Structure formats: structure tokens, C-alpha cells
Amino acid sequence: MSEHKPNTYTGLPDAKGRFGNHGGRFVAETLMPLILELEEAYRAARADPSFQEELDDFLKHYVGRPSPLYFAERLTEHLGGAKIYFKRDELNHTGAHKINNVLGQILLARRMGKTRIIAETGAGQHGVATATACARFGLECVVYMGEVDVERQQPNVFRMKLLGAEVVPVSSGSRTLKDALNEALRDWVANVENTFYCIGTVAGPHPYPEMVRDFQSVIGREAKEQILEAEGRLPDALVAAIGGGSNAMGLFYPFLDDADVEMFGVEAAGRGLDTGAHAASILGGRPGVLHGNRTYLLMDEDGQITEAHSISAGLDYPGIGPEHAWLHEVGRVNYVAATDTEALEAFQVCSELEGIIPALEPSHALAHVMKMAPEMDRDEIIIMNMCGRGDKDIFTVAKHLGVEL
Amino acid sequence: MSNEPRTRIAETFERLQREGRKALVTFITAGDPDLDTSQRILDGLPQAGADVIELGMPFTDPMADGPAIQLASQRALKAGQTMEKTLAMVRRFRQEDDTTPIVLMGYYNPVYVYGNERFLRDAKDAGVDGLIIVDLPPEEDEELCLPAMEAGLNFIRLATPTTDDERLPKVLTNASGFLYYVSITGVTGTRAPDARDVAAQVARIKRHTSLPVCIGFGVKTPQQARTLATAGDGVVVGSALVDIIARAQDGGAEAVRGVHELTRALAEGVRVAGKDGT
């Protein structure tokens, strides 16, 4: 862990797209002019008040923001410690936080005059969000999805098709999210003129990690205002699940310089960190370069990327956004993990006690809340990002519980 | 450029220019379909007519490559290929051949994980002349490009149809050895380049650099090789050779024979291109 505490945790990336030693622009030359163009377009949009106004308007009337900050009273009683609040991003249109980012990128794509949108998806939530926004704006949409994920997320595949998107099953490599990302990059290289690549998490080459973080930060900005209104003070801890890390960055970012707010990013421990079958890039990986940035990755000793495993398709990615890699190294955010089994248990507890069926992704965050809340005082406060709802996961959960649907 | 490393690459292109012919650059993935077969393919390439050899360092996630080279990586990794074995292949090759340039081509992660300094030292020692690291654009030159030049290796740049006149100087700044012109916007081995477009683009690039320009991505047949070679200083053929390995039935012998046969045919095409001045 570094001894040098930065003055602010919100001043990165630098001009080269670095968060400390992480991030950067590790892409083929064909793409380089495109990401430079994207960066310029994003800077211009961000400086243009009409862009933010348009986005805010869609977030309000189309997505349903602000999402509520909800006091989970029965869960709090059950655990007998800190007060637990859920940031209810599962109530967004399309059922997850992904739409916050997608709308930002699609509005940007329109400003840039792009007519064809491509995306990668794992659980299908980002794909559904992208297909949704493309339908709304009449844009062509192609979603890359690993064959393995197509199989285990059938309802979302059908949703995307209903929304008019083309879903391309990816058969290369390990046939999951990382391969879908490779395939989307290959598409982009081949269709440079008219195509905008809408990345679903805080990964990829600069400026994606920064841009996606900015679009998702609406979560943390709202949560901050809402907790001040509800409790008159900031929370003691924030907890969020980590796939690529976008819902976590969205919640954390506006609080990074509030020194008394502790933060926990929960990685997927799969069958256990010591089994090798997990998706915990920080706890079980090392720095490397993939998909345009340097960050922690799951790989073998020869630098070959290994397959991640998680019961949750949305966390099943062998990397993590570069800003998280940096926040880990400077010690600002704690990275912890929850197993498949712990997530399944949290999934059931939440359904039964709160009447909220969570997605398997935030079930990992909840599993950690269930470990930490009982150790905290009753006047302490936790905000957990309920970043997705569980409808898409009922088949997976049924299978694990031995129930036939 | 004073600090430009002088390697077998410069010697080769100078010789070819004296002989008035173009270069055939062949790509194979190290360890495909297995270490032994791959070594035999590699060792026979100069004899079959390859002037420069690109040896792919296999990677699980080759995001700039089409299906043929993706599968080549998968075959090699499945057969147990590692960076150490790839470097050992070059060392063995050098026991018999001290003139044909070898360029290692691949993605940054396996290099980074091997350790940049250690990699550059071991590659130079093994007899490597240059590197093509697809996902290291000039914006990241401090990572490996500048250290590679220090270590006496050429860092070969890709220029693409999206590299416009404004960007070209940036791409050329630390380029050495030769310039690899990617003839299509797309991944390797998919669409065929348009010869007239390529000729215009290469002419444009040549106004900015005196480096030899080799044209690749999508060159498959001797006829194509011949046509495209006239536009630059050489052509690169990869997917078509790698496809032969994929199709080989009895594994080893057929793959070796097939790759060398196509190399011979391509070399003939390229040589004709040089001679009749077309």
C-alpha cells in the first residue's frame, strides 16, 4: 500500500488516461484516432450545459431518477447492527444501473453523428439497456454476448431481440464477457466510420473508465443528498458489488474525498478464492494489460488470461476498472469478496425480509453487508447499492436451489 | 534517425533493394499446432522464400485478429506454448540462420508479465530483430518502444487507413525497421484490400518516411501478393499460412509441407512484382 495520500481522490485520470500506474490507452492503431475523437467529443459535451440538461431530462422521465434511498428496516433488525440503506437503482427502467451510463453514451453518439451502436454484455443488463436506448432513438444496435452467457441469460437475450437489437453469440475464447468485449473491439476496428462502441463498465481504453464513471456518478450524488436529508449526516460505509466496477464507482466517486466514509467493493469469490474458480481480480489477480487498460487481471504465470467464475454472469469478468486498481493501491477503498453460496443466501434473505428480489450481482454486496453490519453500532449507517433486480436470475437461482420451473 | 537500432531488418531491405525486388514477410504463430511442427515450419521458411519472418506470440485475447489467427493462438496455447518456448524457437532457428530477420508479434500482456526488461534482453539474446506489439500505440511509447530501441530492437509500427496525415508523424516518430501498412480497417484475415486504395495510401505514407513499407492484413494469394507488393516494399501474409496449419490432416508433416509450398508460391509472386516493375 502506498504511503502517499493524495490531496484528492477525484483528480484522475491524468492526461494520458492513467490512474496511478493503471488505465491508459492500450489499443491497436486503427482505434487510436477513434478514441482520441471520442475523448474530444466527450470533453465538449461535458462542457456543454445543454448536454447535461438533455441527459437529466431523460434520466428523470425515461429512467425514473432519482432512485429512492430506502431504509431496509427489517434487514437492519435481523442483523442487529448498523442501519442499512439500499440505493434502489434496481427500480430504474430496464432494472439496473446500466441505463445511466448507456443514455449518456447514446446521447454522445448522437452528438457525434454515429448511426450504429455496438455493445458487449455479460448478464445481458448492459445489452438490454443499450438495446432500449437504441430503440428509443432509432439507432441500429448490435450486441455481442458470449455463447455461455446467451445460454444462461435467455430472458435478456429475448428482451434485446424484442427491442430490435441484433444479438451476436460469441464463440471465441472462453465464450463469456471478456470474449464479447474482444469481439466488439473487432467490430469497431472494422466499422470505424459510423459505429459508436458503448462500453458497459468503467473499463476499456481512456476515456471510457472516466466517462462511464461520470455517467454513473449520478448514483452517489443522489445518495449523498438523500442520506443527508434522511439522517442529517454522511454514511459510515458504502458497499457495492464489483464486476467491471461501474455501479461501485458510481456510488463511491462523489464520496471519495469524505474521509470518514469507508468503502467496500465486493468481488465475486465464486466457489472460493482458494479454488481458482472466482472472479476476484484484485484479491486473486495481478496487474496486466487487457481491453485497452492496465489493471488487475486474472491470468496464469505466462500472462494468459484465465476464465473467471461467478454464479452471477454480471460479475464474471477477469478484470476490473483501472480506477479501482488505483483506489486499492492507495488504500482508499477496501476490496473484499463474497462466494456464490453467500450471495445465494443473501438473495433469499433480502427477498424474504424486504420484499425485494435482488439481482445476483448486488446479492454479493449484500452478503458483505450481512458480514459487517452485525459488527457495527446501531447508530452507524451503511449504504448498499442495490444496482439490479433479480428477475433475470430466477432461473439460475432455481437451479441452484434444486427447484424445477 | 541516429538512435535507430540497426538489425538484420535494415540489412535485408537494403539487399532486396539492390536486387530490385520486394520482400515476402510471413507470419506464423509460435507453437502452432505444436512446438516441434512449428519449429520445422519456422526453420524452413527462408529456404521456401520468406525474406522476413513474423513469429506470433500466442495470446488468449488477440483482439485485432480474425478467426484464423485466434485459432492459431488457441492451438498453440493448448499445446503448451509459453514465452520461454517461443524465445527458445528463435534461438534454435539462429543456429542455422543468421541473416533472416525475425520479428516477434503479439499483444502486450504476455510481454509485460514476462517482465519488460527481461523480455527485451532475452529476445535480443535469442536473435530477435524487431517487435510488433499490436496494442501499444505511440501514445504508450514509454512502456516498451523506447526501451526496445535502447536494447537494440526495432519497434515496428502499424499505420492504418485511419492514420491520417496529421497523425502519421506521431506514428513514425519512434518507428524503425519497416512500417507495416494495415491495408484494411478490420481484423486480420477477413476482407481483401483494394489494390488501388492501398497504392494511394502507401504513396501518401512514403511522402513522410524513408522506411520500407510492407503491406498486410488480408493478403492471401500469390496474385494478390504480386499486385500489392508493387505498391510498397513488401507484403505480409499470415492468415492464409495459418489456415493451412488448421486444415492439415495428419498434423505435422502436412502442415510443414503446405506452409512451405504456399510460401514458395507467394515468393514467386512477389519476385515477379519486383522484376517487371509493375
Ligand SMILES: Cc1ncc(COP(=O)(O)O)c(C=O)c1O
Ligand atoms: C445488476 C448488475 N450489477 C452489477 C453488474 C456488474 O457491473 P459493474 O461492476 O460495472 O457495475 C452488472 C453487470 O452486468 C449488473 O447487471
